[in-house]
Amino acid sequence: MIRQLFLHQNWVFRKKGDIEWLPATVPGSVHTDLLSNGKIPDPFFRQQFLASQWVENEDWEYSCRFTVDEEMLERDQIELVFEGLDTFANVSLNNIPVLHTCNMYRQWKAEVKQHLKVGENILLIHFQSPVKTGEKYLRLAQLTYPANNEKSETKVSPFVRRVPYTFGWDWCPRLVGCGIWRPVYLNGWNTATIEHVHIVPASVTEERALIKAEIILKGAYRGRCFLSVWLNDTVLAGSEVTMRKGEQTEEIEFVIERPKRWWPNGLGRAHLYEISVVIEDEARRVQKKTIKTGIRTVELVQEPDAKGVSFYFRVNGIPVFMKGANWVPPDFFPHRVTRQQYKQLIDSCREANMNMLRVWGGAYYEDDYFYELCDEAGILVWQDFMFACAMYPADREFLQNVKEEIKDNVIRLRNHPCIAIWCGNNEVLEGFHYWGWQEEIGKPFVKKAFDEYKKLFHETIPSVLEKYDPERPYRPSSPSSFMLGPPELTSGDFHYWEIIKKDIPLSSYTSNVGRFMSEYGFKSYPALETIKQYALPEDYDPRSEVMEAHQGWPGGRELVERHLLEEFRPPKDFESFVYLSQLMQSLALKTAIEAHRKAKPSCMGSLYWQLDDCWPCASWSGIDYYGNYKAIQYHLKNYFAPVLIIPSADKKKIEITIVSDLPHTISATLQVQLIDFDGIIKKSFRSQLRLGSGVSRSCFQQPILEWTRDIDLRYTVLHIALTEKLRLLSEKLFFFVPVRQLELPDPKIRAEFEPVASGTRIILNTSGFAKNVFIACSLPQTRFSDNFFDMLPGEEKEVLAFHSLVSEAPESAFRILTVRDTYCS
Structure with missing residues (x-):
């Protein structure tokens, strides 16, 4: 049997050159370690992120002492495995160099049996500053590589394979760090280990599914083993295998009778099969690896039609209108995202009648648990590779690094039925043509820059996909609603952002409907309870420095104010402004979504920007950093209803x-x-x-x-x-x-509150028409069965409040607000 020893305890860290070692958390990051040791202030409070940006220019060292016993050292093979190192690191074990890393997104392994000893061992990792290292690559570059969102005069992010948004984006600050961001462990085994299993449906009918299991094995030495494939407790197929030292691939075909299909949310059950592969040596079980997967077909249909070229997904032979959002990480620091957070967010998507999320290319490839939840919920995933809003080099070293990155993540994710499409990048092609990049690059170098673009996204990435996941569709860039001409509405997927311009009305959403709307959005401010977490009362003004710092995008406040005053009366105070900003966001997205759905089947997808936040801010999200729903998240259940x-x-x-x-x-x-x-x-x-x-x-x-x-x-x-x-x-x-x-009357709302097992039952009655009844709760992480709703005269409505952190809420924790309450007296 394989033996795994996680190395998550006894870590310490220090800035290179310092004497004192401080306790560290693994998985973790240097910023959160500094925060927990009181060395930096909370970067999320007010503008304190500015006091943490010095971290990016330093080198850091992490060290761990761990114990290995004789039983582990008796294994034929022992590997040190890092699921994620951010980013440039030199790793030594007992003072012996074993690994150099250069990519946050890759899995890194080193054979270390010969370097281990019984008893105490010491692991040391030297992280080089990603900014300083990036500057070295920049000095050697023959081209200028634009990177619009990077908040620095010196643009190094195109050279550094780590999370782009941490270099600064329009909705988050610049905090470039390093660390052991995913698990680290020792793997020890005898004879052989199962590295990966790829489940490939070869042919599927109502009567039977013929499936091929592609199994990657790693042998410790030459010998014979027996491989078998199981469905639950039933063996489906097996074969004898001759093992050799190193990696090898074996294939086993098997049949599932009368297969149950995996369906997207709203069309049926997302049925999953548990398929296990077992490897045995001399009649004893060596290892069992279990894969949860689904049987379905997904096609991206791009065919000439009366309006141009179609762009839609056909699932199990049925055209499906995609309804959903763009996903950004739920926390700036990935290791802080809990399984509960993932589940709450995916449950929120399912309950809002979504069937697709786009994992945006400016972040990172998500945790396995995210994809497992999407599998279970019937949420398809549009998966970007991690390239966004920048041009990238295409030298041999960079391309080889990217090849390994794509290989690692495609192999890791390809069994998930939720993955519908791979996409090369976010807005890189659009930026090259329409964001002034060609002038920035310089006329003599434009052709070379575009050749490098094609080398990366039209050659390198597709070549890896062809080898490791040829069944899924791939698009080089999103949006793809143009080739070399202006963006148009007759083909490809479309990003609509003209709304940010000064003279563009809300009605423009209805006249700019493409074949598949993969990005569009509108800003709003988070709940007052969220704002209280990162600001002081003196900051409660949209124009204050703190509010602008947590809004980020130039023109964002003006966008909200301009449209808000076209639809609503001027708000009487800051809380009214926050509340109305959320109603304005919901109205904007309602206008867009209704236009997209009304245009069906010409338009076959509507993915708004964005579902969630990675830090507390005013943004395009429907769920804020602390999990509070904005108005749009409540309304989406209607906007995306069947x-x-x-x-x-x-x-x-x-x-x-x-x-x-x-x-x-x-x-x-x-x-x-x-x-x-x-x-x-x-x-x-x-x-x-x-x-x-x-x-x-x-x-x-x-x-x-x-x-x-x-x-x-x-x-x-x-x-x-x-x-x-x-x-x-x-x-x-x-x-x-x-x-x-509207001449809104005083609705005279009467509210009754009753504790129940799940939280609080609220009974509302109104004698007059009530516009957008908002029930607020001062208790953190409170959600409601409905909110921001209209009530007709004489209507009674029951609402349930769900409290995550307390079992019961006092009546005084609630307050009720309507549009009429925002009027200046």
Whole structure:
């Protein structure tokens, strides 16, 4: 049997040249180790990250003493394995150099049996400054490599294979560090070990799935072994293998009768199979490796059609509209992300009716547990490789380093049914053509720079994929809605960011719908409870230095304020501004998502930027750093619902479009009512309709004057409901004027609070129309079954509050806010 000895205890660290060693945490990072030892202030509080940036220019040393027993040393082979070293490191064991590393994203191994001894051993790691090392590569470079987001005059990030956002991004600070960021351990084995197993469906029908297991073995010496493949407790196939020293690949084919398919969220169960590979020597089990995987097909369909070239995913033969978000790491420092955080975030996606996340290329390849959760939840993953918003070199050393990086991560992730597509980079091709990079590079070097781009993304990465995962689709860059011409809406995936410009209205979302919208977004401020974690009351002003530092993007505050004042009345105080900013974000994304879904099947995907935050800030996220939902996260359950009502009105007509992502036809009742803020029905309409699977269809068109003549629209709302056998499929409220023009009454909300096993039950009643009822809670990490909702006159609503850190919340912990409460008196 393989024996594993984790080396996560007894670590100490110091700045190179210092005498004193300080306790360290592994996995960890130098910044968090300095923080826990009181050597730097909390970089997330106010602007204290500025006092931590000196760390990037220093070299650091980490050391660990560990004990090895005789039983471990009797193993034929012993490897020292680092799942992640950040980034440039020299590793020695008992004063003997064993490893040099240069890439945060790679797994690093060294055979160390001959260097180990019974009893105490000493592991020493010398980390070189990634900035200083990057500067050495920069001085040798023959080209200028633009890197827009790097917050430094000297752009070294293109040369350093580590997390790009840590060099500074528009939504986070610059904190470049180093450390042992993923597990480190000794692996000892006799005879042979199973390195990797690749499960490849060769052919799948309703009756049977023929599957091939590609097994990479590493032998300690020549000999004979027996390999077998198991499904649960049943052996499916096996073969005898002649082992040799080193790596070798074996294949075993097996059959699963009447296979159950893996389906994305909303279309069926994400069924997973546990397949085990066992290697035995002389009738005893040497090792068992178990893989959880699913049986499904995913195709990226790009075919000429009436509008250009399609861009959609076909899963198990069915075209699927992708609904979801762009994923950024849940913490600036990866080792701090807990399994509970991962689960809460993926559960939030599933509950919001998402079926895809895009793992963005400016971060890192996620933890295995993230992909396991996506497998279980039916969340497909668009996986970027870790290149973003910069040009990159393509010399032999760099390309070989990248090859190993891609190989390591593709082999690690390829069994996950959630992985739908590999993508070479984020916005590099767009930046080359449209961000002024060619002027920065210089005319004589532009061709060479583009040749290097093609060498990396059109040759090197595809060659690795062809060898290790040829079945999945690959795109060199996102967006891909252009080749050498301007971005256009008739092919590829599209990033829409024109909204950030000064004179662009919210309605631009409706006229800029591509074939697949893989990025678009709108900023908002996090909950006041979150702001209190990183700011003082004196900072509670959007224009304060602290608020701007935690907002980051030039023009971000102006974007929010400009659109907010077009839709809402001026907020009376800071809390009202924060609340309205979230409503504005939700309205912006609602406009975009409805336009995308309404355009189905021409548009077949809508992934907003971004799901979450890596530090506490005002950003494009729907869930803030501390896990608090913004308005958009509550509303997405409706915006991404399987059946969606999309009302619209112009000077001539009222129109209602209904979009269905259901795989079956529905027979439903459509009810439309014009209601004033006192609850009086002014006009109504009712009809039966039959809606086919996967369609977007106009189901209601009426002259607007017939519905609004002699009606004061400042006091009126259109209520639309779609039901099937008394079951509510979709519901929507529509206003004919901006919210700032509505004459909202005092809703006189009455609230009752009752402790229950899961948290607090809240019963709300209102006598008048209530716009965007927000229930806030002063207790950290409180979520609600619903929030930021409208209430019709006389309506009663039950809301559950879930408290992560306490079992019961006092009534005084809650407060209720509506749009009317934000008005200046």
